[in-house]
Amino acid sequence: MGWTFRKASSGDYSYELDSMVKQQGKYAVSITSKNATGDFGSIGINIPYRFNGNEIELRGYIKTENINKGFAGFWLRIDGTLAFNNMQNQNVHGTTDWREYSIKLPYDSDKGTNIAAGALLVGGGKIWFDHVQLLIDGKPIENAIIKKIVLTKAEQDTVFNKSSGITNIKLDAQQLKNLTLLGKVWGFIKYHHPEVAKGNVNMDAELFRVLPAVIKARNNQELSSILEQWIGKFGKIQTCDNCKPDSEDKAKLALKLGDSPENWGLSKTLIDKLIALNKSNNSENYYVDTAPNVGNPIFNHEKGYEFMQYPDAGYRLLSLYRYWNMIQYFSPYKHLIGEDWNKVLPAFIPQFINDADNTAYTLTVLALISSINDTHANIWGYRKELEDYRGKFAPPFKAKFIEDKLVVTGFYNDTLNVKSKFKLADVITSINGVKVTELIKKFLPITAASNYSTQLRDMPNNYLLRSNNPHFDFVIERDGKTLNTSIAGLERKSVNYRLDYDPNTGTSGYYVIDKQIGYLYPAKYYNKDLPDIKKMFNGTKGIIVDMRCYPSEFMPFTFVPYIKSGNAPFVKFTNGSVTHPGSFTETPTLSVDPTNEYKGKVIVIVNEQTQSQAEYTTMAFQSSPNVTVIGSTTAGADGNVSPIILPGGISTMISGIGILYPDGAETQRKGVKIDVKISPTIKGIKAGIDEPLEKAKQLILNEVSK
Structure with missing residues (x-):
């Protein structure tokens, strides 16, 4: 069976056959980042057959060099199902010699329509891979029996x-x-x-x-x-x-x-x-199923028509109809959208019909997606039209909304005299001659998020601090004075945006502060580290869980039991129905069994970066009486996601199940419950103080009441 390789990347990567560095045979394949801060590079194969079998395994050897701001690995996906793994949790990074790795996924021969596999490099560095095998039930897939497929009438x-x-x-x-x-x-x-x-x-x-x-x-x-x-x-x-x-x-x-x-x-x-x-009660449906043991919708047999660079008017209407009805019948949060969903359909029909080119179509789709107010819902993956619209240049500094003002909070790259022109806590009031308040109004309709705080989170790097012109003019306020300044932007592929997700590069994900407080950053937490964490945090007065990030591993049934006392439940769900489209049922509550090992206080810090799994994990923490949650409004997007494909190959998702506290309170759009409200201030940014972190320390050391 022939393996046809395809390349895919959203950064600047090269792909080569290497005869000098190899594990066996004549060649290995390499992926190299051409800059230190690329996004990702991937290479893979598609096998458009169904086979008789129960398990697919991708096995092979990987060698890495200087991967310090990302990870490397194999990836394996079974199309038509939710089966996917890209080895992110194995965190292969740095410089490593040849080592064999394996990914195994369950295989459903009735639903699996295509096997896709390959290798990827996230961030900078280089990866080689060699001696790659694809196995089904432990035997080479080229020897597997191809399952005869009887095409449906559809x-x-x-x-x-x-x-x-x-x-x-x-x-x-x-x-x-x-x-x-x-x-x-x-x-x-x-x-x-x-x-x-x-x-x-x-x-x-x-x-x-x-x-x-x-x-x-x-x-x-x-x-x-x-x-x-x-x-x-x-x-x-x-x-x-x-x-x-x-x-x-x-x-x-x-x-x-x-x-x-x-x-x-x-x-x-x-x-x-x-x-x-x-009144029809169809137990199954060709176009929709629900995920086993979870219940979120799986939208089967939807064609993406990826070859259509600019879908015609009929296909543009199909895009609108498909998405509108998926939300109408299977979104557990339709009632939280904020407007009558029935009015959305006629409002968007003229827009979809009149879109004159693919850029206009892409932006209309994004506006439709944004209208459901779900941070899980966006255009995901690289979309050239959208990236061209947003711009390829950006200034090399960080800016976030603090106290509802766009404030310089840090620097991505120490270049272009950026630190001489911009200071921490500078308030940006105008960009390229347009007031920031006007830019916010312009981009809100195409900024997909559950709440305003999260829209402001995403707007700077998506729109405000981007341009196709490398020259940026700013009006800023500093110490009561209004200043005009300008700077040349960098190509975004050269901007070190990974600092947004790993602000303390090179540090451990857990350590002890002042010999009294355990600190945990879940983005760098791995369940294998838990025994060492328990030893390190033994005898501390409290633990700070800095949930202003996305956890690297699932923590509710590993780390949470370690700090939990009591048997209080933490969550229940709502699930849609294939048999009765549009109806939803509520499940019994779910609990985490405690081990009650840690007796001290636990402070969980949250903000708009706390999203989805981070919100769910926070809810699990909150089921223990020794936990206090502090911070500001979270992203308000919880629940397993359901992928959606629209004509023109536009990929998006929705929150597919409803997530509720045991008392019925919803987290969607609102975010998790917060005991102590605290947000960064412009004054704190200027002083270099992480105010939520300092508050967490006070709550532990000074016994400050909630």
Whole structure:
């Protein structure tokens, strides 16, 4: 079986065959970062077959050189499932000689559509890999039995795979109404019709079949007739001949369509068919499943149409319809969006139709994603149009919003006389002739985050401090004076942004402060270190867990028991349903069993960097009575994520399960509960004081009450 290598990177990396440095044979493959602060470089293979077997293993040898600001490893992914591993937790870094590594993943031959594997380098340095083997159930995959795949009717329907045939749509009020109702009915059919559930209908293709007639419909009666004929193509709907839909049935349908069907001018026969479909109880669905033991939605069989540089008007509408209905039926946080989701669909239809190029389409998709107010939801992965829009140059200093002002807080690179032109605590009021307050208003609609604090967290490096012009002009306030200054920007690939995630490069993730307080930085914590941490922290008065980061490993059932006393639960979940799309059920509470080894106080520091797993871990800490949480609003995005792919190859995610405290309080958008509110101040930045950290020390040493 041939292995066809492909390259992928979002930084500046080179890929070579190396005949001098090798583990065996003639060559090894190397990935080299051309600068010290690159993003990542990856090389891999795709095997588009299904095999009989239960476990896939990627095994091979790796050698590294000078990897100090990232990690190296193999990666393995089973498409069609959630199975993925990139060895990040093994933290292979520095300079290492040849060593064999292995990744094993469970293999579901019914759902796995493609095996993707390879090696990657994150950050600077160099990696070599050699003698790579892909095994299934311990045997070389080239000897495995290929499973015969019987294509579903949906997969056989390929008429519209290259184009929808719809390049231009002129909107008037009736057409906007037609397209709004079509989007809702299309999604309703997709997640309710038994024939769709079986995989007998390609819903993308069916949209393009009915779309021309819907566009031409001149009134509600014509629209109703078109939709009824279209639905009839999918197969007979089981109805009760002796039953008539009652008001409750109509109310349930109206809830999913966003309005009473009569108000749309739909015919009675069409309404009856939709009500009958709403009673369908499909135990499975071709287009959606739920993750085993977790419950977040898995959106199956969605094509990304990555080859489309600029999707046509039909595919742009498909993008909107697909995303809107995924949120409508499977987002556990739809009720927290902050606006009526039914109004979002007609508001975005003109934007998607009128997007004149791929940049406009990308920004419209980003605005749609941003509208659900979920920090997990963004455009993820490298997207050239978006990066070109944001700009490739940036100044070499850090700036964050402190006290709602954009403040210089540090330096990424000590170059370009940056420290002579900018000082800590400088307040930036204008960038390239535009006030910061105006820039905030401009970029808020395309800054995807759960709350305002997190939007301000992401805005400087995504938009404010970026430009395609290398020259930056600033107006700053310093010590009561207004100053004008300028600086030449660096190409972003040369800016050391890793300092945002590892501000104390070269230090350990755990140590003792003043022989009295244990300090833990979860971004550098590994469960294998726990025995050493217990010895080091033995006898201390308290522990500070600095959760202003993303944990490297899952801590709730390893580290948390060490500090916990009592059996109080810490979380419960809400899960969606394939059988009843749009409905959610609440699970029983979950607890962490304590070992009660550590008796001292535990202070957890949080802020807008505390996101997802960090928020979940904080909730686990809070189930112990000796824990106090201090800081400021967290990112408000918790729960296992569900990936989504949209036409043009746009990748995004949503929070797929609801996360609740035992008392029912939600963390989405709000963040975790905080006992003591404290945020950095401009005065503290100028003095070089980490005020939340100092407060944590006081709470431990001075017995300050909450």
